[in-house]
Amino acid sequence: MKLPKVTYNSPVILTFTLLSLAAVILGMITGGGSTGLLFSVYKSSLADPLFYVRLFTHVLGHADLSHFMGNFTIILLVGPMLEEKYGGKRLLVMIAFTALVTGLINVIFFPHVALLGASGVAFMMILLSSFANSRSGEIPLTLIFVAVLYLGTEIINGIFAQDNISQMAHIIGGGCGCLFGWLIGRGKLNAQ
Template sequence: MKALWSKLDQDGDGQVTAAEGWGALRRELQKVTMDAPVVLSLCGACVAVHLVTVLIWPSLTQDYFQLWPWAYSSPGRVMFYVRMVTQVLGHASWEHLSGNLTLLILVGPASEVAYGPQVLMRVMLLTAVVTSLFHYLLAPRNAVQLGASGIAYMLIMLNSLRDHQAGQIRASFLALLVLWISKEGFSLLRSLMPGGASDGVSHHCHLLGAMVGAAAGLLLKEPAARVQAEQLCRRLLATLKTLPARLKLL
């Protein structure tokens, strides 16, 4: 306690003024380093959206930060596509938010250090779009989707591949992949079966997030697989460009 007091009492007069206390706080804050700007920015944005929703603008999350049910969505409107990305920032409750933040902070920083901020941001955007597309395809017509759980599951798989060596498959990665796919896949199938009741969880979001993370991690760590994927994407884009002309000839 004496050491702390002497540290705060810079002029040695036996008293700690507000200026001295503030100066000590600033010195301690300068020791904090931003080790994962992308992940921590995502967490901060999620908290900000939820705070504004709870305290100021009750319909904010509903209006701009969740995917609307398909029955109320219009592909002809810009917000239809904007929400495919912003939906990861909205959360239904503090419990929902804190659960996702815990996962993001547990595995996100290590993944960002391993793969780099720019790469991680691209994989996050890809995850948001993929999970949104499959929400429209698989979810009930009256269901909404929101939250960063898809990105959290993506980061879990991506993090498991940080030390992946080209040409090898780690047993721990396979175990984790089987665990997530079986758990979320079976839950998704149960909800899609006739008479199946939904538990309010976007299992397809969790499942696809994990699959995107696994695929991205392998492609980033396997040069040969990355080259093949790039060639496949180029062929696919070339086919899509010529598709309208082909359809006219039919």
């Protein structure tokens, strides 16, 4: 009996996952030093070259394995379907754009807060996936339900919850997913 071949079926999502796992492990080895230096975004000098790197790499950093698992369970479930539908290069641009926007908004509006984690990217993918089977000129009912359930909960939690979870990143990530889905639906970003 021949064993099935294991394939690297979703290169962008799998590479993103492995890089993030490596960042978490490096953070554990360095007692959080590498996480603060490379994988968290916060207000710092514009003369610091790492500030610009962190605007993108903060989505690789996570506080611990539980934080990592929470985000990448969603990303590994939804991401491969999105990568197949929209293409790896396009999905990589969407991930980078979402990282940049959440990083900039955090630095501008929450200058005393360090942001890390891929939850904004996960929310982008959740909302983008709601557009997967839609046609031009249509708003999928699933998108409305997902937006109300996920983003509505984040807005309420952002107002009332006192935790270390960045509802802002979730909301901005979800907004990016809606924007990408809308642009693709209108032919502004080709699907392949």
